[in-house]
Each structure stands twice: as C-alpha cells, then as structure tokens.
Amino acid sequence: MAVVxxxxxxxxxxxxxxxxxxxxxxxxxxxxxxxxxxxxxxxGRVKIGSALAAFxxxxxGLDLDVVRGESPPRAASFE
Numbered sequence: 808m809a810v811v812x813x814x815x816x817x818x819x820x821x822x823x824x825x826x827x828x829x830x831x832x833x834x835x836x837x838x839x840x841x842x843x844x845x846x847x848x849x850x851g852r853v854k855i856g857s858a859l860a861a862f863x864x865x866x867x868g869l870d871l872d873v874v875r876g877e878s879p880p881r882a883a884s885f886e
Contacts, residue, residue, distance in 0.1 A: 821835075828838035863869060 824838060825835050828835045831838060831841070833841070
C-alpha cells in the first residue's frame with residue numbers, strides 16, 4: 808500500500824476532517840481515505856466491461872461458431 812503525506816494542512820481543515828470522521832464513526836485517516844476514494848473512483852463511473860456487456864445484450868448478443876482445426880498447433884518460428 809502506498810503512503811501519502813499531506814503537508815501544510817490548515818488547522819481549520821484538520822478540525823473539519825476530525826469532525827467529519829467522528830460523525831461517520833471512523834478515524835481521521837479512514838475518513839481521508841474515504842474522501843479520496845470517492846473523489847477518484849466515483850460510484851457512477853462507467854466500467855468498460857459492464858458497458859460492453861450491456862451493449863452486446865441490447866443488440867441480442869453474438870453467436871460465434873468457432874471450429875478448431877484437427878491438426879495440432881505448430882510452434883512459432885522466429886528465424
């Protein structure tokens with residue numbers, strides 16, 4: 808896990824963070840983590856895998872008929 812140090816935080820901001828943490832029943836450090844997580848990873852963000860799956864479902868999906876060859880695979884030659 809990464810460690811971040813915040814320097815020159817005003818006393819007023821620190822007091823507000825402590826108060827907010829107490830209101831949420833967690834430590835100041837846990838409150839800061841929660842604030843940072845919410846800021847950079849909002850719940851409404853688009854997750855690419857989910858978006859692609861939903862896109863495919865809207866259009867009825869895709870059926871692939873993949874037929875494997877009978878012969879065994881050959882090793883790659885880099886010569």
